[in-house]
Amino acid sequence: MKPKIFIDGEHGTTGLQIRALLADRADLEIISVPAERRKEASARAEFLNAADVAILCLPDDAARESVSLISNGTTRVIDASTAHRVADGWEYGFAEMDREQPARIAAAMRVANPGCWPQGPIATLRPLIAAGLLPGDYPVTVNGISGYSGGGRPMIEDYEARGDEAPEFLLYGLTLKHKHLPELRRYAGLSGDPIMQPAVGNFAQGMITVVPLQLGALPRVPKGAELHATLADHFSAIEGGVVEVAPYEVVERVPDLQPEACNGTNRMKLHVFANDDRAQALLVAVYDNLGKGASGAAVQNLDLMLAGRR
Known part of the structure; x- marks a missing residue:
């Protein structure tokens, strides 16, 4: 049946x-x-x-x-x-x-x-905190951009009605009380609320989240390759998982790294970028806010x- x-x-x-x-x-x-x-x-x-x-x-x-x-x-x-x-x-x-x-x-x-917004930061932060590479009290900031479909029917109708006059880039959540903060804090393994700085772009769907890391103040500073290997090991062990970790590269830009790259799929693609000399890194997640999100x-x-x- x-x-x-x-x-x-x-x-x-x-x-x-x-x-x-x-x-x-x-x-x-x-x-x-x-x-x-x-x-x-x-x-x-x-x-x-x-x-x-x-x-x-x-x-x-x-x-x-x-x-x-x-x-x-x-x-x-x-x-x-x-x-x-x-x-x-x-x-x-x-x-x-x-x-x-x-x-x-x-x-x-x-x-x-x-929610769509927390999944990318949870995917990139939770394995690193679990492995001890980041502390649970790390002061996390999350930046990103989503397609306007993330705002539901009212925002979809508003953007499509405004046509060429719709904003290309619209910051929101400026009261710092984003509704996804409780789940992001709990499931990333954080002991305090992160700062979320979301934005909407003039495209229908797709998103990128970015977590910048200032690693220099940590008692032991992890290298970019170590952050990447931890994420790759974690997601390769999930049977049937749809999260992919891109190869680790030290590059200035990645041409296909854009918010619509995973549209129409349930995939999520993670990237780690780092400058070991500066003890800084970026944790990036790309996924469809209407798919995996x-x-x-x-x-x-x-x-x-x-x-x-x-």
């Missing part, structure tokens, strides 16, 4: 992407509330409880409400909102975070899909959960 998948919020940006990724999956049955029943208060609860896996593509409060409507002990949940990313009883859905993480996701009843990660988590069900 095919597992039943219900996408709660299937008409939003992430929901539409997940529907597209699952459209040709003959091994799944996608169930949807019929158009004529969408205004019925009971219809949503009915379909949530009929699903083997419910994928929530909703604002935070609506996602919490959906979880409260599940009255059985069988419906498993993937929540793409921010609501449950640091909540007790929820597994964090970044499969490459640890060697054991795919198995944890496979066994979980509740999985919180990661959202819908791609949700489908990856779904497949792990279904594999664990067998």
Whole structure:
């Protein structure tokens, strides 16, 4: 019997992407509330409880409400909102975070899909902190740029309506209270909040995150090649992982290092750049904010959960 998948919020940006990724999956049955029943208060609860896996593509409060409507002990949940990313009883859905993480996701009843912005910094920082190359109290700064689809339907509509007048580069999060800080702090292994300086560019999707490192104040200063080898060892050990570590190079620029390089995929590509004489390094992650940063990660988590069900 095919597992039943219900996408709660299937008409939003992430929901539409997940529907597209699952459209040709003959091994799944996608169930949807019929158009004529969408205004019925009971219809949503009915379909949530009929699903083997419910994928929530909703604002935070609506996602919490959906979880409260599940009255059985069988419906498993993937929540793409921010609501449950640091909540007790929820597994964090970044499969490459640890060697054991795919198995944890496979066994979980509740999985919180990661946010797009934290995944790159978590991918580059967590293995280095775990290996002792960086301390947990390191003062982290995260810079980056994302396509405007990261802002959801309102920003997409605004950018597309403004056409050539849309800003090429738009800083935001200037109150230093970015909503992804709690998950970034927890899953990177940091003891304090980093500074996040996100920006939106005038392109639809794709992103780059950059973590600059001033290494000179550390008791033992790691070389760039050591940072790279630690990341490469970590991600090569993740069976079925989609995170790739680019070869270590000392170069002025990389022509194909641009935010749209992984678009249309669930891949993430990491780079380490360093100047050992100056004891400085850059940790760079490139991925699709709608792929590994959202819908791609949700489908990856779904497949792990279904594999664990067998």
